[in-house]
Amino acid sequence: MMLLRKFIVRLGVTVVIFICIKLTTDTSFSEFFSRTSLYYFLTALSFFIITWEWNDYFIKKHTDKDKFAALDWFSGLKILGKTLLLTTPLFAIVYYLGTFQFAEFLDCETDKPWLQFRTDFLRASLLAITVIIFNLFYYASKIRKEMEKRLYKLEKEMAVSQYHNLENQISPHFLFNSLNTLTSLMYEDRDLASDFVTRLSSCYRYILDHRNEPLISLEKELSFLDSFIFMMSVRHGMSLQISSEVALKASEYTIPTLSLQMVVENALKHNYYSVESPLLIRVYDKEGYLVVENTLKERKEKVSTGVGLVNIKSRFAYYTNKEVKQEKTTSFFRVSLPILNKDIQMKIEPLKAI
Numbered sequence: 003m004m005l006l007r008k009f010i011v012r013l014g015v016t017v018v019i020f021i022c023i024k025l026t027t028d029t030s031f032s033e034f035f036s037r038t039s040l041y042y043f044l045t046a047l048s049f050f051i052i053t054w055e056w057n058d059y060f061i062k063k064h065t066d067k068d069k070f071a072a073l074d075w076f077s078g079l080k081i082l083g084k085t086l087l088l089t090t091p092l093f094a095i096v097y098y099l100g101t102f103q104f105a106e107f108l109d110c111e112t113d114k115p116w117l118q119f120r121t122d123f124l125r126a127s128l129l130a131i132t133v134i135i136f137n138l139f140y141y142a143s144k145i146r147k148e149m150e151k152r153l154y155k156l157e158k159e160m161a162v163s164q165y166h167n168l169e170n171q172i173s174p175h176f177l178f179n180s181l182n183t184l185t186s187l188m189y190e191d192r193d194l195a196s197d198f199v200t201r202l203s204s205c206y207r208y209i210l211d212h213r214n215e216p217l218i219s220l221e222k223e224l225s226f227l228d229s230f231i232f233m234m235s236v237r238h239g240m241s242l243q244i245s246s247e248v249a250l251k252a253s254e255y256t257i258p259t260l261s262l263q264m265v266v267e268n269a270l271k272h273n274y275y276s277v278e279s280p281l282l283i284r285v286y287d288k289e290g291y292l293v294v295e296n297t298l299k300e301r302k303e304k305v306s307t308g309v310g311l312v313n314i315k316s317r318f319a320y321y322t323n324k325e326v327k328q329e330k331t332t333s334f335f336r337v338s339l340p341i342l343n344k345d346i347q348m349k350i351e352p353l354k355a356i
Contacts, residue, residue: 013047038110045096046126052092053130054137057085061141066323073142082134090127097122183237198236201229209260217321217346218259220292221252227285230263234270241275247286256344258317262292265337268310269296272335291327291338298335311337321346 060081061073073081101119105111112118180202187195208226212218224246231244244266266283273296275281283296315326324340 015050036109038108041100041108041110045100046129049089049093049096049126049130050133053085053089053133056088057081057134057137060084061138065145073138073145078138078142081138082131085134086127086130089130090123093123093126093130097126179237180233183233187236194236198233201232204229205233212259215259216317217256217342219253219344220248220255220257220341223257223259223262224248224252226260227263227266230266238275240277240280242270242281242283244283245285247284248292250287250341254344256342256346257292257339258314258321261314261317261339262294264310264314265294265339268337269294269335272300273297274299274301287341288338290324290341292341293336293338295334295336298330298333314339 064073064077064081097119100108100110101112101115101122105115110118184195184198184202187198205226208222208229212222227246231246234242235244262285266285269281269283273281279299281297281299283294285292285294287293311326311328318324318326318340321342322340326340327336327338329336329338
């Protein structure tokens with residue numbers, strides 16, 4: 003149905019333009035149904051549809067790469083050039099054949115065939131350029147409106163997610179468990195207790211300093227995660243084994259604040275672990291993703307509402323087309339978070355001002 007509607011619209015545009023051109027060159031309505039007019043009408047219709055379709059294809063290809071890839075002047079000129087590069091040779095071939103090979107059959111013989119060929123070719127090219135420019139303006143406006151709606155919706159979702167995330171991190175339960183661990187350490191190992199206080203302070207400073215920042219340097223997030231892992235390892239001892247093996251240059255990338263730590267904490271919430279059966283958690287990078295993988299020993303009782311990963315997915319959807327992946331087998335659970343380039347914030351800020 004949509005394809006039919008698109009064809010009807012493009013047919014209507016072609017008819018209107020064709021009639022306007024004919025009226026400016028020949029006022030005789032009887033000529034509208036001649037063999038020559040039919041030839042020019044069919045070629046114009048074919049060229050319009052082909053040009054429009056190729057232009058739509060290049061626009062879609064451009065926007066599919068990045069959901070925030072707005073149609074600026076530079077990208078618009080590139081799309082215009084690519085479309086003309088494919089369509090103008092077709093114009094030249096068809097009008098060359100019509101002027102030099104089938105002129106007698108089409109009743110369009112002339113004393114100056116090269117002039118006729120150049121006129122037909124240039125007219126088709128100018129009309130194609132006009133169609134492409136109008137199409138680019140249409141899509142630029144459409145993309146801008148879609149971005150407004152999408153950003154508004156995702157911004158609301160992310161604000162709610164950030165609030166719940168912060169609420170969870172500074173919850174009395176989290177602080178109570180940390181202080182309990184600290185109390186035990188003060189009698190057993192004062193040096194370790196001192197390190198624990200330093201890490202606890204570092205965690206809370208990170209949370210409070212960056213609570214209003216939607217994105218954070220991956221380097222800082224990994225540093226925070228290192229403190230969190232230290233605290234959890236001290237608290238749970240041999241029951242928990244967490245390793246971080248991120249090899250990429252973390253300063254070149256960014257990530258939604260606290261998202262990596264939330265995935266690690268999710269593994270702790272949903273799994274049973276003990277000294278006899280420790281929980282193994284690995285954090286590593288692979289093919290453009292940060293992967294958090296844990297052995298699966300699910301708790302029988304329900305320990306959360308299950309909205310944690312949903313919130314994380316919403317936050318990543320705000321910045322990238324790449325989805326947060328989940329994989330579950332009988333032995334392990336894996337969450338893969340897309341790695342974001344550090345310049346992603348530069349793309350987002352202008353869109354917020356729309």
